[in-house]
Amino acid sequence: MKNFREKKIKIGNLQIDFPFFLAPMAGVTDYAYRVIAKEFGAGVVYSEFVSAHGIIRENEKTLNMIKFSEFERPIGIQIFGDTPEVMESAARLVFEKFNPDLIDINYGCPVPKVTKKGAGSAALKDLCLMEDISEAVVKAVPSIPVTVKMRAGWNLNNIVSTQAGINLEKVGIKAITLHPRTTVQMYKGSANWELIKELKENVTIPVIGNGDIKNIEDIEKMFSMTKCDGIMIGRAALGNPWFFAQIKKFLNDQDYDKISLEERLDICLKHLDLLVQTHGEKIGANNMKKHFSWYFKGFEEASSFRKKFVLANNYSEMKDILSKF
Ligand SMILES: Cc1cc2nc3c(=O)[nH]c(=O)nc-3n(C[C@H](O)[C@H](O)[C@H](O)COP(=O)(O)O)c2cc1C
Structure with missing residues (x-):
C-alpha cells in the first residue's frame, strides 16, 4: 500500500x-x-x-x-x-x-x-x-x-x-x-x-x-x-x-512501461526545437549535444549516432541525424 x-x-x-x-x-x-x-x-x-x-x-x-x-x-x-x-x-x-x-x-x-x-x-x-x-x-x-x-x-x-x-x-x-x-x-x-x-x-x-x-x-x-x-x-x-x-x-498502481524509441526521438526533437527557439541556432544546437547523450545513454547502437550528433554543426544536420536514427 x-x-x-x-x-x-x-x-x-x-x-x-x-x-x-x-x-x-x-x-x-x-x-x-x-x-x-x-x-x-x-x-x-x-x-x-x-x-x-x-x-x-x-x-x-x-x-x-x-x-x-x-x-x-x-x-x-x-x-x-x-x-x-x-x-x-x-x-x-x-x-x-x-x-x-x-x-x-x-x-x-x-x-x-x-x-x-x-x-x-x-x-x-x-x-x-x-x-x-x-x-x-x-x-x-x-x-x-x-x-x-x-x-x-x-x-x-x-x-x-x-x-x-x-x-x-x-x-x-x-x-x-x-x-x-x-x-x-x-x-x-x-x-x-x-x-x-x-x-x-x-x-x-x-x-x-x-x-x-x-x-x-x-x-x-x-x-x-x-x-x-x-x-x-x-x-x-x-x-x-x-x-x-x-x-x-x-x-496509481498502473504499469509504467519503458518509453518507445519513437517517443524518445520525438521528445528529443521537441527539445532541440525549444532550445533553438530560446537560444538561437548556434547555442541551442550546441546545448542539445549533452542532452542527446543523456537521452540515448545505454543504447549501444546509439554510439555512432551520438558521435555524429556531437560533430553536427547546425540544426538541420541534427534533425537529419534524428530522422535516420
Ligand atoms: C548538472 C547539474 C547541475 C546542478 N545545478 C544545480 C543548481 O543550479 N542549483 C542547485 O541547487 N543544485 C544543483 N545541482 C544539484 C541537484 O539539484 C541535486 O541536488 C543533486 O544532483 C542531487 O540530486 P540527484 O541525486 O537526484 O541528482 C546540480 C546537479 C547537476 C547534476
Whole structure:
C-alpha cells in the first residue's frame, strides 16, 4: 500500500498537488527542459541557480535565465549570493520583474568558484550568516514563500542540516530541500537519507528529500525511510523527463512501461526545437549535444549516432541525424 500516494503539500500558501520536484540544474533546467518536464507532470520546476550580483546589476544574460512561461507554474527561481543586502535586493527585483511562485536560496552549491566568494554551500560554515541572508530574503518578498536548498554540512565533522533547518524555520523559510551530502563530498559516496529523516523530525515546515533517487523504487524507499513531504529529482531526470509521468503511474498502481524509441526521438526533437527557439541556432544546437547523450545513454547502437550528433554543426544536420536514427 503506497500510503504516500495521496500526498499533497503546502509551501506557505502554495498548494502543490504532486510533490515531485525537478531539481535546479545549471546548464540543464532552462526553459526548454522545464517545459518538457512539466508536460510529463513535474510538480514544481526551478530555474538554474542565478547569481544575486548578476540580478542586481540587471545583467541581461542573468535576467534571461529567470524568464519563464505561465505554463511552468508553480516555478521557483533559485538565487545564490554572499550577503544579506545583495540577496535581499536580488529577491525583490526577481519578485517585481518576474513574479515567480517561490524564491529558493541555494546553500548547496559545492563549486569552489561559488563557495570561495562565500555563496552557495559556504553558508553551511556560518549558520549566523545563513540565518541573516534567509531572513533578509523572507522580508524582501513577503507575499511569496521563500525556500532553501542545502547540503548537510561543509564536511563530515560539520553536519549542520538539522540545526540549520531549525534556525531557518524560525526566520520564516517555508520549506527545505536537503541533499544530504557534504560540500567536500561533492557527488562521492551516497546521500545520507538518515539526515533527511532527522530534519523532518525537527521542523514543522515541509522537507523535500533529494539525492540518489535513481528509479521508481527509490521513491517508495525515500518516503518510507525519511517520512519526507516531497522528493526532488536531479540526475535521474537527465534525458529522462518522462520519469515524472512514470512516478504518477506508479502511485496509481498502473504499469509504467519503458518509453518507445519513437517517443524518445520525438521528445528529443521537441527539445532541440525549444532550445533553438530560446537560444538561437548556434547555442541551442550546441546545448542539445549533452542532452542527446543523456537521452540515448545505454543504447549501444546509439554510439555512432551520438558521435555524429556531437560533430553536427547546425540544426538541420541534427534533425537529419534524428530522422535516420
Ligand atoms: C548538472 C547539474 C547541475 C546542478 N545545478 C544545480 C543548481 O543550479 N542549483 C542547485 O541547487 N543544485 C544543483 N545541482 C544539484 C541537484 O539539484 C541535486 O541536488 C543533486 O544532483 C542531487 O540530486 P540527484 O541525486 O537526484 O541528482 C546540480 C546537479 C547537476 C547534476
